[in-house]
Amino acid sequence: ETGVTQSPTHLIKTRGQQVTLRCSSQSGHNTVSWYQQALGQGPQFIFQYYREEENGRGNFPPRFSGLQFPNYSSELNVNALELDDSALYLCASRRTGGPYEQYFGPGTRLTVT
Amino acid sequence: SQKIEQNSEALNIQEGKTATLTCNYTNYSPAYLQWYRQDPGRGPVFLLLIRENEKEKRKERLKVTFDTTLKQSLFHITASQPADSATYLCALGNSGGGADGLTFGKGTHLIIQP
Numbered sequence: 001e002t003g004v005t006q007s008p009t010h011l012i013k014t015r016g017q018q019v020t021l022r023c024s025s026q027s028g029h030n031t032v033s034w035y036q037q038a039l040g041q042g043p044q045f046i047f048q049y050y051r052e053e054e055n056g057r058g059n060f061p062p063r064f065s066g067l068q069f070p071n072y073s074s075e076l077n078v079n080a081l082e083l084d085d086s087a088l089y090l091c092a093s094r095r096t097g098g099p100y101e102q103y104f105g106p107g108t109r110l111t112v113t
Numbered sequence: 114s115q116k117i118e119q120n121s122e123a124l125n126i127q128e129g130k131t132a133t134l135t136c137n138y139t140n141y142s143p144a145y146l147q148w149y150r151q152d153p154g155r156g157p158v159f160l161l162l163i164r165e166n167e168k169e170k171r172k173e174r175l176k177v178t179f180d181t182t183l184k185q186s187l188f189h190i191t192a193s194q195p196a197d198s199a200t201y202l203c204a205l206g207n208s209g210g211g212a213d214g215l216t217f218g219k220g221t222h223l224i225i226q227p
């Protein structure tokens with residue numbers, strides 16, 4: 001088990017609603033990334049936060065937004081939920097600099113109905 | 114566009130044999146490549162990292178090779194055990210602090226039969 005925790009474990013929302021997912025990074029890790037993993041697919045990079053600023057983003061629309069706090073914990077917010085947003089959302093933390101390995105949390109399973 | 118291909122079918126291997134998983138990529142020049150293991154309902158777990166200027170890396174029963182000319186990585190598990198059964202993900206990364214994130218393949222489902 002990594003030291004990355006995520007909450008909640010599961011979530012069911014209705015199309016059009018908004019959701020906030022939370023992540024606590026592993027101790028000593030100041031860089032946090034979020035990934036979306038649809039069933040049967042590999043994780044897809046949403047964005048990365050370093051020093052409370054978004055410093056990298058994948059091919060996701062602006063309704064996917066995030067925050068990083070001074071203690072390096074992070075939030076992922078998704079507005080105007082669509083059915084295709086149903087997926088496992090993974091948070092990963094790592095040390096900054098270099099191609100260091102990512103430490104993933106257990107994920108939050110989001111179902112949009 | 115960038116594309117990563119891993120064995121699309123499940124790979125069935127007899128216990129004790131060597132399992133070899135393939136990762137091919139196109140339209141990409143990665144600075145490094147990583148392999149992760151993922152169990153059902155869990156987050157991926159890091160296994161090995163290999164840089165573009167490295168040919169081979171080993172860790173216990175695991176070995177990964179990286180051929181930037183063929184645009185291919187091979188991942189080997191020797192003396193395989195039923196506990197090695199899982200989905201294995203190949204992930205590519207650029208230089209520059211990782212701000213582009215990792216690009217993952219769909220994964221290969223490995224089944225080690227006793």
